Each structure stands twice: as C-alpha cells, then as structure tokens.
Amino acid sequence: MKAVETFTTDFENTLNLPDDNLKLLRQESFEEFKKHGLPTRKEEYWKYSDPSIISNIELEFVFSGQYEDRNYDVILVNGKIVKKFNDCQMGDIAEGLRSGDLDEDLLKKKDKPFLNLNNAFAINGCYLILESASKQTIRILNLITNEGKNQAVHPKCVILAKRNSDSIIFEEFKIMGNGTSFVNSVTDIIVEDGANLEHIIIDDFAKDTYHVANVCVKQYKDSNFVSHNFSMGKKFARRDFNVELNQSGANCNLFGLYFVDKKNHIDHHTTIEHKEAHCSSNEHYKGILSGKSTGVFNGRIHVHPDAQKTDAIQNNQNLLLSDDAIIHTKPELEIYADDVKCTHGATVGQLDEKGLFYLRSRGLNRKEAQQILIRAYVNEIIENVSDEKIRSKLMELILDRLPKGG
C-alpha cells in the first residue's frame, strides 16, 4: 500500500503548516480515512471499479501552482485559488470557517473514504456564496497541472446558493502536462430556500489520470437544482453524485452524458435522497462507449418514510459502438413511503441500422451518418443547458472528444 503510506507521510508534513485552524478537523478526517483505507472491489459500491489500482503508486501531494485565463471567473490550480471573482464573496475553506460562512459539519467525519481523504487535505479549497437574485453566471476552472510526476491532488469547492438566489455555475476540470495524476475532487453544493442553481460540470480527458469525484448537494424548501454532468473516461474515473432533498418543494433535474473509448473506464454512482414530502427528481443519463472501454451507471433513489407524494424519474441509456465495450447499468430503488411515483428505465443499444441506411441512401457516408446520429443522441442531454453560449461551447467540446465510431 505505497499510496496510503505516501498519503500518511504527506499528511504529517501538512501538520507543520502555519496558521492552520483546520488542523484538528483534518486530523480526525485522516484518522477516519486510515481506519478504512482505500476501498476494494469487494465492497458493493466498488464492484465494477477498483480504486486499489492506485495503491502501488507513490503519489506526491501537490497543492499549489499558477495559471491565468481570462475566460474564467474563478481559477483553482491544484486545489488552490489563483483567481477570485469580484462579484461574490469567496475565499479558501479556512477563511470560510473563520468568517462563519461555512459550517464545521462540512469537514466532519464522512461515511465515504474519499470524502475523508479530501477533507484531510483541505488546506486550501474554495467557497463561494451566491446571493444575486438576478441570474448570475460564474465560470470556474479547476486546473490540475502536472510536471511529469506521480501526484495526488484534492481540490475542494463549496458553493452556497443563498435564499432566492439564481445562478449558473460552469465548472470545468482540466489537466495540463503529463505524468500520473490522482485527482480526488469534492464539490459541496447547498441550495437554500427558493434558490435556483444550474450546475454544469465537465472534465477533460488526460491519459494517465485517476479521477475520483464527489458532488454532494443539499437542497432546502422550494429550491431548484439542475445538474449537467459531462464526463470523459480515463484510466479510472468514478463520479458520485449525491443529492439530498431535505425539505418539501425541492426539485432536482440531473442530466448526464459520459463517453469513454480505448481501454478507459467511467463509473457514475448517483444517489437521490427523498427525505421530505412533495419533492421531485428527474434523472436522465446517457453514455457512449467504444473500443474496449467499460462503463458503470448505478442510480439509487431512496425515498424516506416521510417523503409522500414523491415524484422520481430515472432513465439511463447507453450506446455501444463496439463489440468489446461493456456497460453495467443498475437502477436501485429503495422506497419506504406508500404514496409515491417512481419510474426507472435502462437501455443498452447500438446505432440504429435503419437510420444509418436511410442517411446513407441520401448520400452521406457511413462515418458522416454515424456522426449525425451520435450528435442527435448527445444533443438530447446538451439541449437542457439553458444558456445558449454555454450550450454551443459544450457541443463544440463534446463533439471534438466523442469516440469516432467503431
């Protein structure tokens, strides 16, 4: 377990940092992480994704860097803020706790090892507070730079959408340079009463990257949360998306699109906790798999006893472009209330041969015909993004990265 040993040494080194008001919380988190260690395939939720493949790599903790790009309002490099957005209150995690904007609970013991590990290394991080009632769009770049090392990065971003605020957050993960990166990112999102938040997350492809991402959303009364989760496969990619609908009238729409090729791997685990009555959730994830890639979709909907009149819809569709690609898709519904509406569906298929023949009979070659059908397939997810500029930017990014058939 070289990785855990290196994490331990690196963690101990961080304890000597000056002015560290998070030290105690971080220590508790690290102890909690060590109790469990890295998860293995023996655990149900890691059945198809084995994070212990990183256990023999010595991963050096990196937590700073420099970068500037005028296209972004906020830039984090290896988890550290290097560019701030002036129109809203923001700062690093320690500042957030000191000012009272953040609650200590955020860093308390968690039931997931990677959340504890992220908290243990939360020496920088970033929080931002959204207050504007007129729609505000903020572009965040979460950049990982690697100068050819084996490195571990633990970016953390906390987004607080205050009462009745209305915002769009476009969060991009990018990896620059080469070398092996283990990225253990956490995005915490709190959507207060009556707030509207649209969150777009997209990550960039990089060759030797192991990415474990956790997005944790807590919603309150009559809030609306719309998520667009775009992800490309990597050597290892796992994204957990957890939404808690804590008070009545909360509504979430989760859209996802993943594409993976070569021998890459992508795993999405989503959980929606319906805790109170009169909440609704609508989830639609689509995947495209080619080459010898593997994909996992595990969609859990948990309706608690008090969550009467819940309306939950889940749908997962997968397109396999090669004979060797594999998808494991599994809906998981756990319902403890009796007056609810829950539907789910999962499909796995190939490009429609009739459609291909029709397109080709009009003069388009096989490749063009495939591209038209794939474009239509992904557009069903992308078209839900409300901002036209972001939508066309995403279309451009995604079309460029899509597996090119076969």
Place this chain on the structure above:
Amino acid sequence: MLKIENLHVSIGGNQILKGIDLEVKAGETHAIMGPNGSGKSTLAQVLAGHEEYEITDGKVEYLSKDLLEMEIEERACEGIFLAFQYPVELPGVNNTYFLKSALNAQRKYRGEKEIDAMEFIDLIGDKIKLLNLKDSLLKRPVNEGFSGGEKKRNEIFQMAVLEPKLALLDETDSGLDIDALRVVANGVNSMRNEERATILVTHYQRLLNYIVPDFVHVLVDGKIINSGDKNLALELEEKGYDRIVEEAKA
C-alpha cells in the same frame, strides 16, 4: 440507364428474387406491380444498396457501371434515390440540417461547391410549395411525429431537392388519401423529363392514374411474368392478380 440481368436475391436463406430482367432508359417511367410478398420492395431496396440482402446471381448495370459493387452512398451520389415505403424516423436530427448535409455530400462527390444555409433556403422555397409542406416540418426531427401523408410528401420533397437521375418510389401511394396522392403525384410529375427515369413500385393501379407509366411490369413470386403499357395495369385492376398469373402460365 439501368440494366438488370437475371437478378437473384435472397435474405436469410429465402430466395426472394428469382431472375429479374429489366431495362430502363433515361426519360422512361416504369411501374412494377405485384401482389404482396412478390419481391417488389426487395427490388427497390436492393437497387438502393440495402446490405441485408444477398445477391446470389445476376448483374445490374447503372450508367455503364457495376451497381452492385457500389456503396449505398455512392449510389445516391451517382443519382439513385429511393423514396421509402416506410420513411425512417430520426429523433434529434433536424430535417433541414439532414437534407442540407445530404445535398452537400452529393455536391462534394460531384466536385461542386457546397452550399450554405442561406442558399439552401432559397433553393428549397419552391419545392416546399410544390409538396405543400408546412414550414414547421422542416424544423422538426426527420419524420418524427409526421403523419403518414407528411412522411411520403417529405420523401418526394427530398427527391425534388436532390434531383436524382433514377428515382425509385416504393409504394409511395400507400396510406395516402386522394388529396395527398394528388400532391405527391404532382411532385413526381413535375420532375419527369428526358434525362430522368422513374421506377414506381405499387400494389394498386390507382397511383398510375396520376403518374402515367410508359411500361408496366407484373412481378409475381420473384419473377416478371408479364410486361406491357399502361393498359396492362387497367387489365390487372379488372381481373386481379390471380387471373393474370393463370393466363401467364397458360
């Protein structure tokens, strides 16, 4: 233009076409009639290049080239157009975008300049009127949610835009009411000229009142058993397929 010799075709081990001979010259309109399951649609699909069919014997020459060696899209670019019996729905693919891409693919093949969105709109204006198509259909995904009649008109609209040399109309009349039939026939007739050939595959004589063929062929059990002019279709309508088959045997 098109010369079919001794064409034998099977699908999944079933022999469908059992020796078709047919010659179509530029400017001609041929009707192929026959009972259900006789192989009419198979012939149209094979000419368009459908890959599920197996050619077990025979040859097809189109514009002095071996048609059976050509890819589906190559045939289209060389001027073959199939109006589908069951036009395919393409969810999420915009109808205008689809047709513009197809036209540009064909222009590119022929070494012509691709046309832009504005030029395309000018080009299709008259053709939309000709086929009496609602503008909204152009903005919708291809054939999705179209009525039966709208789908067929959309096929002929595509044909009008792509201007093929050889048009294959596969049961274009099926599912059309009289008004829609007139519109479709009018569209097809307006495109008839000395350079273009048309093959109409149909079950009923009705369509041939509107699109009058030069030749009529009766296809039964994978073979053409009788050929004649438009009067053959009337005779067929009067006597029914069974009698024609018996007479042909006798």
